[in-house]
Amino acid sequence: MIFTLAVILFILLLWIGKGRGVKTFLSLCFNFMIFAVMILCMNFGMNPLVVTLLGCIGITAVTLFFLNDINMKTKTAFISVLITLLLLITFILILSNKSKIQGFTNEDADEISIFSLNIHLNMIDVIISVIIMGLIGSIIDIAISISSALHEIFLNNKDLSKNELFKSGMNIGRDIIGTMTNTLFFAFIAGFMGFFIWHFNTNMENVINSKALCSQLIRIFCSGIGTIIIIPISSFVSSTIYYLKAGR
Amino acid sequence: MQFIHKNKLFIITYAILVLLSIGVIYFFSNNYAYYKKTIAKVTKVEEKQTKTVPNNIGIQETYYAQSITAVIKNGAQKGLLINIENERSFSGVLDKQISTGDDLFITFIKSKDNKEKIIIEDIKRDKYIVFIVIIFMLTLILIGKRKGLLSLVSLAFNIILFSVILYLYKRGMNILLLFMIAALLFTVISLILTLGINKKSISVITSTLISLIVSMLIACIVFLFYANKIEYEHMEFISAIYDYQSVFYSSVIIGGLGAIMDIAITISSSISELISNNPLLTVEELKRSGKHITMDIMGTMSNVLLFTYICGSLPIILFTMRNGMPLTMAIKYYLNLEMIRALTGSIGIVVSIPVSLKISLLFLKRGADI
Numbered sequence: 001m002i003f004t005l006a007v008i009l010f011i012l013l014l015w016i017g018k019g020r021g022v023k024t025f026l027s028l029c030f031n032f033m034i035f036a037v038m039i040l041c042m043n044f045g046m047n048p049l050v051v052t053l054l055g056c057i058g059i060t061a062v063t064l065f066f067l068n069d070i071n072m073k074t075k076t077a078f079i080s081v082l083i084t085l086l087l088l089i090t091f092i093l094i095l096s097n098k099s100k101i102q103g104f105t106n107e108d109a110d111e112i113s114i115f116s117l118n119i120h121l122n123m124i125d126v127i128i129s130v131i132i133m134g135l136i137g138s139i140i141d142i143a144i145s146i147s148s149a150l151h152e153i154f155l156n157n158k159d160l161s162k163n164e165l166f167k168s169g170m171n172i173g174r175d176i177i178g179t180m181t182n183t184l185f186f187a188f189i190a191g192f193m194g195f196f197i198w199h200f201n202t203n204m205e206n207v208i209n210s211k212a213l214c215s216q217l218i219r220i221f222c223s224g225i226g227t228i229i230i231i232p233i234s235s236f237v238s239s240t241i242y243y244l245k246a247g248r
Numbered sequence: 249m250q251f252i253h254k255n256k257l258f259i260i261t262y263a264i265l266v267l268l269s270i271g272v273i274y275f276f277s278n279n280y281a282y283y284k285k286t287i288a289k290v291t292k293v294e295e296k297q298t299k300t301v302p303n304n305i306g307i308q309e310t311y312y313a314q315s316i317t318a319v320i321k322n323g324a325q326k327g328l329l330i331n332i333e334n335e336r337s338f339s340g341v342l343d344k345q346i347s348t349g350d351d352l353f354i355t356f357i358k359s360k361d362n363k364e365k366i367i368i369e370d371i372k373r374d375k376y377i378v379f380i381v382i383i384f385m386l387t388l389i390l391i392g393k394r395k396g397l398l399s400l401v402s403l404a405f406n407i408i409l410f411s412v413i414l415y416l417y418k419r420g421m422n423i424l425l426l427f428m429i430a431a432l433l434f435t436v437i438s439l440i441l442t443l444g445i446n447k448k449s450i451s452v453i454t455s456t457l458i459s460l461i462v463s464m465l466i467a468c469i470v471f472l473f474y475a476n477k478i479e480y481e482h483m484e485f486i487s488a489i490y491d492y493q494s495v496f497y498s499s500v501i502i503g504g505l506g507a508i509m510d511i512a513i514t515i516s517s518s519i520s521e522l523i524s525n526n527p528l529l530t531v532e533e534l535k536r537s538g539k540h541i542t543m544d545i546m547g548t549m550s551n552v553l554l555f556t557y558i559c560g561s562l563p564i565i566l567f568t569m570r571n572g573m574p575l576t577m578a579i580k581y582y583l584n585l586e587m588i589r590a591l592t593g594s595i596g597i598v599v600s601i602p603v604s605l606k607i608s609l610l611f612l613k614r615g616a617d618i
Binding site for chain 2: 001002004005006008009012013016017020021023024027028031032035036039040042043059063067068095098099100101102103104108109112115116117118119120121122123124126127129130133134136137138140141144145148170173174175177178179180181182183184185186187189190191193194196197200205206208209210211213214217218219221222223224225228229231232
């Protein structure tokens, strides 16, 4: 079934997107391969956090440089993504360690009962990986949108000041915020419907302290926070770099 | 100075919000009295490595014994100092890893030889949930300002709508039908709240709904062919759901909706901007510019979907691989459902591009027709 869906996607991409569509399909394949390599490295024993950071750099590079060519817009977006990642990682590290959301939940315990629990793998680092990988996609998307739009505006309005360019970036970002919060909400619901159906009538005390709810909420809201702070960061980086390049 | 003057109202309101937030977080960190179950706060943890246990492929797991000193924070025994024994592993797959400062839900039980033993039921996490939600809201309002606040309002509406759906589902309504109605309502409400009622929002709503229907039809046809090959047993919480097929299908619809709306808004906004900056552009020129914009976003959006869905499977894949399962098998097992979601969502995105382009040209530019 996956194969049929993939073929349909490829045909649609080719028909509607032509060359660009094919590149999109290839970028999906490359990114998936990076994901697989990340898993192999973590399984081999490498520190999951290091693997995640390196993997995210790779994913960003594929999505920006392969898909969109190497130019000033993509280079700016790349820098913005890296800065945002570095800012977020400390926050995510501390929060995940304190809230004890690592490993599996009681609801999952049945499914893994046939396996041994002795895997010598730091599950806290794994859940941090999950959170970071979940937000990398939307951060890249917003960074390139702002960087691209600001580039167009900059080219068409040579007498805009750096501050005004920054403000334009923020305005564009604010429009995106609305759709982003709703996209996150829908993704959350899509993945977590079962939890709500199951726990609809349960004791409130248990549900709001549960590992399941806590880890999902932390994942989704860290994603949200990441997509929000990339807006001022990429506006700032874009406006600074475009002005430096123009020699002003 | 001028900056502070101009934004006085915002700074004052925001400062009040921050103070309120600190209050709320403080409250949830200390709300022991509101709980029926006994809670103890950990003051000291002493740890000692006890043993190493191998699994079936030779990986050695290290275990530690934790000697925990804690203070009971509520109930009849408030203030009592207690000692709890806990065992944890290096990995922490299912066990509890206790550290100083944690709040624990505990129960007292009498073991066989009449000795009293203390069991840790779970860790109190409500303050972390409240913390992350508040940080999210504060960041959203700080950077989004009024638009950020509006998106919070639309989020609140969507949450209420979702609760109503859950309630109706529990009363017996068909979930698929519920979610189709929900998709319609989610779309209309979110878009009207963020864009207002104007040509732009109507064009976005129409494009979203049409793209959703088209991509769902495609998915439906494929589903019908392969219905018995989808491995539903990997769905989370499957044991509680009897009509899991519909629930899964609904989740695919809802998941795709967000991405489709995003694309529809981007295209409509861009076309609208292009027209307002240069009303003399012809339909052909608009079509060409529109195509350029859409090419850029199509690529990144599909990748966003891919990673949002597959990252959640990382723990289970690694876990089974450390038990000897080969990578290809683990991926085939645990990414099956997520890939269906990601691919269907991407199909929706690709479909929504020409649909949004044609519809926004139709609504926003005079003289354009399909």
